[in-house]
Amino acid sequence: MARVRLRAALALTVAAACAGPPTPLAVQGAFGFAPLSPSEAALYFTVVNPGPVDTLLAAEAPIAAGAMVHRAVTEDGVTRMDHLAALEVPAGGRVELRPGGLHLMLVELVRQPAPGDTLDLVLRFARAGERRVRVPLLAYGDAPGY
Amino acid sequence: MTPARLLSLLAFAAATLPGCRPADRPAASSAAASEAGLPAAVARNRLRGVVLDPAQPKPDLRLTTVDGQPFDFRRDTKGKLALLFFGYTHCPDICPLHMANLGRVLQGLPSEVTSRIVVVFVTTDPERDTPARLKGWLANFGPGFVGLTGSSDQIRNAQLAAQLMPAIRELPDSAAPDAYLVSHAAQVIAYTSDDLAHIVYPFGIRQQDWANDLPILAQGWPE
Numbered sequence: 001m002a003r004v005r006l007r008a009a010l011a012l013t014v015a016a017a018c019a020g021p022p023t024p025l026a027v028q029g030a031f032g033f034a035p036l037s038p039s040e041a042a043l044y045f046t047v048v049n050p051g052p053v054d055t056l057l058a059a060e061a062p063i064a065a066g067a068m069v070h071r072a073v074t075e076d077g078v079t080r081m082d083h084l085a086a087l088e089v090p091a092g093g094r095v096e097l098r099p100g101g102l103h104l105m106l107v108e109l110v111r112q113p114a115p116g117d118t119l120d121l122v123l124r125f126a127r128a129g130e131r132r133v134r135v136p137l138l139a140y141g142d143a144p145g146y
Numbered sequence: 147m148t149p150a151r152l153l154s155l156l157a158f159a160a161a162t163l164p165g166c167r168p169a170d171r172p173a174a175s176s177a178a179a180s181e182a183g184l185p186a187a188v189a190r191n192r193l194r195g196v197v198l199d200p201a202q203p204k205p206d207l208r209l210t211t212v213d214g215q216p217f218d219f220r221r222d223t224k225g226k227l228a229l230l231f232f233g234y235t236h237c238p239d240i241c242p243l244h245m246a247n248l249g250r251v252l253q254g255l256p257s258e259v260t261s262r263i264v265v266v267f268v269t270t271d272p273e274r275d276t277p278a279r280l281k282g283w284l285a286n287f288g289p290g291f292v293g294l295t296g297s298s299d300q301i302r303n304a305q306l307a308a309q310l311m312p313a314i315r316e317l318p319d320s321a322a323p324d325a326y327l328v329s330h331a332a333q334v335i336a337y338t339s340d341d342l343a344h345i346v347y348p349f350g351i352r353q354q355d356w357a358n359d360l361p362i363l364a365q366g367w368p369e
Binding site (some may be wrong): 033036037039040041042070072074076077078079080081097098100103105107119139140141143144145146 | 147155224236237238239240242243245246247283286287300310311313314316327329330331332343349350353354
Protein backbone atom coordinates (compact mmCIF):
# COMPACT_ATOMS: atom_id res chain seq x y z
CA MET A 1 0.00 0.00 0.00
CA ALA A 2 2.73 2.42 1.02
CA ARG A 3 4.65 1.65 -2.15
CA VAL A 4 1.63 2.29 -4.34
CA ARG A 5 1.08 5.65 -2.67
CA LEU A 6 4.69 6.59 -3.24
CA ARG A 7 4.40 5.71 -6.91
CA ALA A 8 1.27 7.79 -7.24
CA ALA A 9 3.01 10.72 -5.57
CA LEU A 10 5.99 10.36 -7.90
CA ALA A 11 3.74 10.27 -10.95
CA LEU A 12 2.02 13.42 -9.76
CA THR A 13 5.37 15.17 -9.22
CA VAL A 14 6.58 14.24 -12.70
CA ALA A 15 3.30 15.42 -14.22
CA ALA A 16 3.61 18.72 -12.34
CA ALA A 17 7.19 19.20 -13.58
CA CYS A 18 6.12 18.58 -17.16
CA ALA A 19 3.21 20.99 -16.91
CA GLY A 20 5.31 23.74 -15.31
CA PRO A 21 7.12 26.52 -17.13
CA PRO A 22 9.77 25.18 -19.56
CA THR A 23 13.43 25.41 -18.65
CA PRO A 24 14.59 28.68 -20.13
CA LEU A 25 17.19 29.07 -22.85
CA ALA A 26 20.66 29.30 -21.30
CA VAL A 27 24.10 30.45 -22.44
CA GLN A 28 26.86 28.30 -21.00
CA GLY A 29 30.62 27.94 -21.03
CA ALA A 30 31.41 31.39 -22.39
CA PHE A 31 35.07 32.24 -22.95
CA GLY A 32 37.15 34.31 -25.29
CA PHE A 33 40.73 35.07 -26.14
CA ALA A 34 42.44 38.28 -25.13
CA PRO A 35 43.00 39.82 -28.57
CA LEU A 36 46.43 40.18 -30.08
CA SER A 37 45.01 42.57 -32.65
CA PRO A 38 43.92 45.99 -31.41
CA SER A 39 40.74 45.76 -33.47
CA GLU A 40 39.16 42.28 -33.25
CA ALA A 41 38.41 39.61 -30.66
CA ALA A 42 36.71 36.21 -30.80
CA LEU A 43 34.27 34.95 -28.16
CA TYR A 44 32.72 31.49 -27.79
CA PHE A 45 29.74 30.05 -25.89
CA THR A 46 27.11 27.34 -26.07
CA VAL A 47 23.40 28.12 -26.31
CA VAL A 48 21.23 25.42 -24.75
CA ASN A 49 17.61 25.68 -25.78
CA PRO A 50 15.13 23.29 -24.14
CA GLY A 51 12.21 25.22 -25.65
CA PRO A 52 10.95 25.83 -29.18
CA VAL A 53 13.26 27.00 -31.96
CA ASP A 54 14.87 30.35 -31.25
CA THR A 55 17.20 32.73 -33.07
CA LEU A 56 20.14 34.78 -31.89
CA LEU A 57 19.43 38.12 -33.52
CA ALA A 58 22.06 40.43 -32.08
CA ALA A 59 24.99 40.66 -29.70
CA GLU A 60 26.32 43.73 -27.96
CA ALA A 61 29.43 44.24 -25.87
CA PRO A 62 30.34 47.61 -24.37
CA ILE A 63 33.97 46.98 -25.29
CA ALA A 64 33.30 46.85 -29.03
CA ALA A 65 31.49 48.92 -31.64
CA GLY A 66 30.03 45.79 -33.19
CA ALA A 67 29.66 42.03 -32.86
CA MET A 68 28.88 39.47 -35.54
CA VAL A 69 28.63 35.71 -35.79
CA HIS A 70 31.12 34.10 -38.15
CA ARG A 71 31.29 30.54 -39.36
CA ALA A 72 34.59 29.11 -40.61
CA VAL A 73 33.96 27.26 -43.86
CA THR A 74 36.70 25.40 -45.72
CA GLU A 75 36.22 24.84 -49.44
CA ASP A 76 38.89 23.86 -51.96
CA GLY A 77 41.58 24.22 -49.32
CA VAL A 78 40.69 27.81 -48.44
CA THR A 79 39.06 28.71 -45.13
CA ARG A 80 36.76 31.68 -45.14
CA MET A 81 34.55 33.27 -42.51
CA ASP A 82 30.88 33.50 -43.45
CA HIS A 83 28.97 36.24 -41.67
CA LEU A 84 25.64 34.99 -40.31
CA ALA A 85 22.96 37.67 -39.96
CA ALA A 86 21.16 35.45 -37.43
CA LEU A 87 21.93 32.16 -35.72
CA GLU A 88 19.17 29.61 -35.33
CA VAL A 89 19.10 27.50 -32.16
CA PRO A 90 17.05 24.36 -32.78
CA ALA A 91 14.14 23.39 -30.55
CA GLY A 92 15.36 21.18 -27.73
CA GLY A 93 18.90 21.53 -29.04
CA ARG A 94 22.05 23.53 -28.73
CA VAL A 95 24.51 25.52 -30.76
CA GLU A 96 28.15 25.55 -29.79
CA LEU A 97 30.49 28.35 -30.80
CA ARG A 98 34.04 27.01 -30.71
CA PRO A 99 37.42 27.76 -32.29
CA GLY A 100 37.57 26.80 -35.94
CA GLY A 101 33.77 26.60 -36.16
CA LEU A 102 31.45 29.39 -35.10
CA HIS A 103 32.62 32.44 -33.21
CA LEU A 104 31.31 35.81 -32.19
CA MET A 105 33.70 38.40 -33.57
CA LEU A 106 33.91 41.71 -31.76
CA VAL A 107 35.04 44.52 -34.02
CA GLU A 108 36.41 47.99 -33.36
CA LEU A 109 37.42 47.43 -29.75
CA VAL A 110 37.39 50.56 -27.64
CA ARG A 111 40.16 49.22 -25.40
CA GLN A 112 42.57 46.28 -25.43
CA PRO A 113 41.58 43.73 -22.76
CA ALA A 114 44.11 41.35 -21.20
CA PRO A 115 44.02 37.66 -20.28
CA GLY A 116 42.11 37.31 -17.01
CA ASP A 117 39.74 40.18 -17.83
CA THR A 118 36.02 39.52 -18.06
CA LEU A 119 33.85 41.11 -20.73
CA ASP A 120 30.15 41.90 -20.50
CA LEU A 121 28.05 40.60 -23.35
CA VAL A 122 24.34 40.86 -24.10
CA LEU A 123 22.79 38.33 -26.46
CA ARG A 124 19.35 39.06 -27.89
CA PHE A 125 17.14 36.11 -28.89
CA ALA A 126 13.90 36.34 -30.84
CA ARG A 127 11.86 34.33 -28.30
CA ALA A 128 13.89 34.14 -25.10
CA GLY A 129 14.78 37.83 -25.05
CA GLU A 130 18.05 39.05 -23.57
CA ARG A 131 20.73 37.00 -21.89
CA ARG A 132 23.54 38.79 -20.08
CA VAL A 133 26.78 36.85 -20.13
CA ARG A 134 30.14 37.40 -18.43
CA VAL A 135 32.96 36.22 -20.68
CA PRO A 136 36.37 35.43 -19.16
CA LEU A 137 39.33 35.95 -21.47
CA LEU A 138 42.16 33.46 -21.83
CA ALA A 139 45.52 33.92 -23.50
CA TYR A 140 45.79 32.23 -26.90
CA GLY A 141 47.71 29.06 -26.14
CA ASP A 142 46.05 28.65 -22.74
CA ALA A 143 43.25 26.54 -24.21
CA PRO A 144 45.12 23.35 -25.13
CA GLY A 145 41.83 21.62 -25.93
CA TYR A 146 41.57 23.69 -29.12
CA MET B 147 27.01 -9.69 -23.17
CA THR B 148 27.03 -8.33 -19.63
CA PRO B 149 27.33 -4.59 -19.09
CA ALA B 150 30.66 -5.10 -17.33
CA ARG B 151 32.04 -7.07 -20.28
CA LEU B 152 30.81 -4.39 -22.69
CA LEU B 153 32.44 -1.67 -20.59
CA SER B 154 35.78 -3.41 -20.49
CA LEU B 155 35.64 -3.95 -24.25
CA LEU B 156 34.90 -0.28 -24.77
CA ALA B 157 37.78 0.72 -22.51
CA PHE B 158 40.08 -1.60 -24.45
CA ALA B 159 38.94 -0.05 -27.74
CA ALA B 160 39.47 3.47 -26.44
CA ALA B 161 42.98 2.60 -25.32
CA THR B 162 43.99 0.92 -28.56
CA LEU B 163 42.25 2.76 -31.39
CA PRO B 164 44.61 5.20 -33.07
CA GLY B 165 41.94 7.90 -33.17
CA CYS B 166 41.52 7.95 -29.40
CA ARG B 167 43.90 10.26 -27.67
CA PRO B 168 43.82 10.29 -23.91
CA ALA B 169 44.26 13.79 -22.49
CA ASP B 170 47.11 12.68 -20.23
CA ARG B 171 49.66 11.98 -22.95
CA PRO B 172 53.28 12.48 -21.97
CA ALA B 173 54.40 16.10 -21.98
CA ALA B 174 56.60 17.50 -24.71
CA SER B 175 60.01 16.90 -23.20
CA SER B 176 59.45 13.25 -22.27
CA ALA B 177 58.00 12.58 -25.73
CA ALA B 178 61.10 14.17 -27.26
CA ALA B 179 63.42 11.99 -25.24
CA SER B 180 61.62 8.81 -26.23
CA GLU B 181 61.47 9.46 -29.99
CA ALA B 182 65.18 9.21 -30.69
CA GLY B 183 66.15 5.92 -32.28
CA LEU B 184 62.65 4.71 -33.07
CA PRO B 185 62.35 2.56 -36.18
CA ALA B 186 61.17 4.81 -39.04
CA ALA B 187 57.88 2.96 -39.60
CA VAL B 188 57.02 3.19 -35.91
CA ALA B 189 57.85 6.90 -35.83
CA ARG B 190 55.77 7.51 -38.97
CA ASN B 191 52.77 5.72 -37.54
CA ARG B 192 52.92 7.86 -34.45
CA LEU B 193 52.57 11.11 -36.34
CA ARG B 194 49.31 13.02 -35.86
CA GLY B 195 49.47 15.33 -38.90
CA VAL B 196 47.92 14.62 -42.29
CA VAL B 197 50.43 12.80 -44.51
CA LEU B 198 50.77 14.04 -48.11
CA ASP B 199 51.14 11.51 -50.88
CA PRO B 200 53.08 12.39 -52.91
CA ALA B 201 55.29 14.66 -50.87
CA GLN B 202 55.59 18.26 -52.07
CA PRO B 203 58.87 19.99 -52.89
CA LYS B 204 59.99 22.94 -50.79
CA PRO B 205 59.01 26.04 -52.75
CA ASP B 206 61.45 28.71 -53.86
CA LEU B 207 60.09 31.65 -51.87
CA ARG B 208 61.96 34.93 -51.77
CA LEU B 209 60.27 37.45 -49.55
CA THR B 210 61.21 40.11 -47.01
CA THR B 211 61.42 39.72 -43.23
CA VAL B 212 59.72 42.06 -40.78
CA ASP B 213 63.18 43.59 -40.27
CA GLY B 214 63.49 44.41 -43.97
CA GLN B 215 66.00 41.64 -44.76
CA PRO B 216 65.66 39.38 -47.80
CA PHE B 217 64.61 35.82 -46.94
CA ASP B 218 65.28 32.87 -49.22
CA PHE B 219 63.04 30.10 -47.88
CA ARG B 220 65.08 27.22 -49.32
CA ARG B 221 68.48 28.60 -48.40
CA ASP B 222 67.57 30.08 -45.02
CA THR B 223 65.77 26.99 -43.71
CA LYS B 224 68.18 24.42 -45.16
CA GLY B 225 68.62 21.32 -43.01
CA LYS B 226 65.88 22.34 -40.60
CA LEU B 227 62.25 21.50 -40.03
CA ALA B 228 60.51 24.49 -41.65
CA LEU B 229 56.89 25.07 -40.63
CA LEU B 230 55.19 27.34 -43.17
CA PHE B 231 51.89 29.13 -42.57
CA PHE B 232 50.03 31.85 -44.45
CA GLY B 233 47.68 34.08 -42.43
CA TYR B 234 47.00 37.60 -41.21
CA THR B 235 47.01 39.49 -37.96
CA HIS B 236 43.41 40.77 -38.10
CA CYS B 237 42.26 37.14 -37.88
CA PRO B 238 40.90 36.52 -34.34
CA ASP B 239 40.17 32.80 -34.51
CA ILE B 240 42.25 30.36 -36.51
CA CYS B 241 45.56 32.19 -37.10
CA PRO B 242 46.43 33.24 -33.54
CA LEU B 243 45.20 29.99 -32.03
CA HIS B 244 47.14 27.84 -34.50
CA MET B 245 50.32 29.88 -33.95
CA ALA B 246 49.88 30.12 -30.16
CA ASN B 247 49.45 26.37 -29.82
CA LEU B 248 52.61 25.83 -31.86
CA GLY B 249 54.50 28.52 -29.94
CA ARG B 250 53.46 27.13 -26.57
CA VAL B 251 54.74 23.66 -27.48
CA LEU B 252 58.02 25.01 -28.88
CA GLN B 253 58.63 26.79 -25.59
CA GLY B 254 58.35 23.46 -23.77
CA LEU B 255 60.65 21.47 -26.05
CA PRO B 256 64.38 21.06 -25.34
CA SER B 257 66.73 23.39 -27.21
CA GLU B 258 68.31 20.50 -29.15
CA VAL B 259 64.89 20.05 -30.79
CA THR B 260 63.89 23.71 -31.20
CA SER B 261 67.28 24.65 -32.66
CA ARG B 262 66.30 22.47 -35.64
CA ILE B 263 62.91 24.12 -36.16
CA VAL B 264 62.00 27.39 -37.84
CA VAL B 265 58.44 28.72 -38.11
CA VAL B 266 57.78 30.94 -41.12
CA PHE B 267 54.60 33.05 -41.17
CA VAL B 268 53.78 34.81 -44.45
CA THR B 269 51.12 37.51 -44.27
CA THR B 270 48.22 37.21 -46.70
CA ASP B 271 47.29 40.81 -45.93
CA PRO B 272 50.39 42.89 -46.74
CA GLU B 273 48.40 46.13 -46.88
CA ARG B 274 47.31 46.10 -43.25
CA ASP B 275 50.09 43.87 -41.87
CA THR B 276 52.93 46.37 -41.81
CA PRO B 277 56.30 44.86 -40.88
CA ALA B 278 56.06 46.49 -37.43
CA ARG B 279 52.56 45.17 -36.81
CA LEU B 280 53.46 41.66 -37.98
CA LYS B 281 56.62 41.66 -35.87
CA GLY B 282 54.73 42.69 -32.73
CA TRP B 283 52.00 40.13 -33.34
CA LEU B 284 54.43 37.23 -33.91
CA ALA B 285 56.37 38.14 -30.76
CA ASN B 286 53.33 36.91 -28.81
CA PHE B 287 54.10 33.35 -29.83
CA GLY B 288 57.78 33.13 -28.98
CA PRO B 289 61.15 34.22 -30.25
CA GLY B 290 61.60 31.83 -33.17
CA PHE B 291 58.89 33.00 -35.57
CA VAL B 292 60.03 34.51 -38.86
CA GLY B 293 57.51 36.96 -40.32
CA LEU B 294 57.58 37.55 -44.06
CA THR B 295 55.89 40.05 -46.31
CA GLY B 296 56.09 41.18 -49.91
CA SER B 297 53.97 42.66 -52.67
CA SER B 298 50.50 41.23 -53.26
CA ASP B 299 51.82 39.50 -56.39
CA GLN B 300 54.79 38.00 -54.55
CA ILE B 301 52.56 36.65 -51.80
CA ARG B 302 50.07 35.23 -54.28
CA ASN B 303 52.91 33.51 -56.14
CA ALA B 304 54.35 32.21 -52.87
CA GLN B 305 51.07 30.47 -52.07
CA LEU B 306 50.87 28.96 -55.55
CA ALA B 307 54.48 27.75 -55.19
CA ALA B 308 53.52 26.10 -51.89
CA GLN B 309 50.64 24.40 -53.75
CA LEU B 310 48.00 26.38 -51.87
CA MET B 311 45.00 28.19 -53.23
CA PRO B 312 45.84 31.89 -52.91
CA ALA B 313 44.12 33.90 -50.21
CA ILE B 314 41.09 35.97 -51.21
CA ARG B 315 40.07 39.30 -49.75
CA GLU B 316 36.38 39.18 -48.85
CA LEU B 317 34.12 42.19 -49.20
CA PRO B 318 33.69 44.09 -45.97
CA ASP B 319 30.47 43.35 -44.13
CA SER B 320 30.69 46.42 -41.95
CA ALA B 321 30.74 50.12 -42.76
CA ALA B 322 34.49 50.50 -42.22
CA PRO B 323 36.23 49.98 -45.58
CA ASP B 324 39.38 48.51 -43.99
CA ALA B 325 37.47 45.95 -41.92
CA TYR B 326 37.70 43.20 -44.52
CA LEU B 327 38.38 39.51 -43.99
CA VAL B 328 40.97 37.38 -45.75
CA SER B 329 40.12 33.78 -46.62
CA HIS B 330 43.20 31.59 -46.74
CA ALA B 331 44.56 28.07 -46.41
CA ALA B 332 44.56 27.11 -42.73
CA GLN B 333 47.19 24.38 -42.60
CA VAL B 334 50.78 24.53 -41.44
CA ILE B 335 53.03 22.82 -44.01
CA ALA B 336 56.00 20.96 -42.53
CA TYR B 337 59.12 20.74 -44.73
CA THR B 338 61.62 18.32 -43.29
CA SER B 339 65.41 18.40 -43.81
CA ASP B 340 65.01 16.49 -47.11
CA ASP B 341 63.39 19.67 -48.55
CA LEU B 342 60.04 17.92 -48.92
CA ALA B 343 56.68 18.36 -47.21
CA HIS B 344 55.41 14.90 -46.31
CA ILE B 345 52.87 16.15 -43.79
CA VAL B 346 50.58 19.10 -43.06
CA TYR B 347 48.76 20.32 -39.96
CA PRO B 348 45.22 21.63 -40.50
CA PHE B 349 43.59 23.80 -37.86
CA GLY B 350 42.37 21.62 -35.01
CA ILE B 351 45.75 20.08 -34.28
CA ARG B 352 46.23 20.33 -30.53
CA GLN B 353 49.24 21.10 -28.42
CA GLN B 354 49.65 17.44 -27.47
CA ASP B 355 49.78 16.55 -31.18
CA TRP B 356 52.49 19.13 -31.90
CA ALA B 357 54.41 17.92 -28.84
CA ASN B 358 54.24 14.40 -30.23
CA ASP B 359 55.19 15.20 -33.83
CA LEU B 360 57.78 17.98 -33.68
CA PRO B 361 60.55 15.96 -31.99
CA ILE B 362 60.13 13.25 -34.63
CA LEU B 363 60.12 15.64 -37.60
CA ALA B 364 63.00 17.74 -36.24
CA GLN B 365 65.21 14.70 -36.81
CA GLY B 366 64.15 14.47 -40.43
CA TRP B 367 61.35 12.57 -42.15
CA PRO B 368 61.35 9.03 -40.75
CA GLU B 369 62.09 7.06 -43.92
